[in-house]
Amino acid sequence: MGLIRGTLFFILLIVGIGFAIQNDQPVSLNYYFGLVTPPLPLFLWAFLFVLVGLILSAVWAFISRIGVHSRIRGYRRSIEELERERDRLQEDNKIPESTAPVQKSFLTRVFGEKAKEGEGEQEVPPSA
Numbered sequence: 001m002g003l004i005r006g007t008l009f010f011i012l013l014i015v016g017i018g019f020a021i022q023n024d025q026p027v028s029l030n031y032y033f034g035l036v037t038p039p040l041p042l043f044l045w046a047f048l049f050v051l052v053g054l055i056l057s058a059v060w061a062f063i064s065r066i067g068v069h070s071r072i073r074g075y076r077r078s079i080e081e082l083e084r085e086r087d088r089l090q091e092d093n094k095i096p097e098s099t100a101p102v103q104k105s106f107l108t109r110v111f112g113e114k115a116k117e118g119e120g121e122q123e124v125p126p127s128a
Helices: 004-023 042-091 108-112
Strands: none
Touching: 004 042
């Protein structure tokens, strides 16, 4: 995998250097309201816009990840509440024992023992 990654990096580096050599003419960009940028080589403008795109996509991914983690926390809380309710009903003999699970709780089965703590990274048990 390292050989493929290194080869791909080398090819992209060669293509980027070729692009920079072929597009070294100074270009100024005109914006609305008469704003004009200082003249820079075309490859620098392309590099700057790619860099801005990477930064914006990283920020978007980070915000999206925060939302996903928030939903996961809410789902875990719901699962814990439902499991507590199930246990309470089993103790009151409102649910027959034949339907009672013999395994650990759902969160413990899926995320391991750290699921009850609610903090830190969760360890995913290895799949068989």
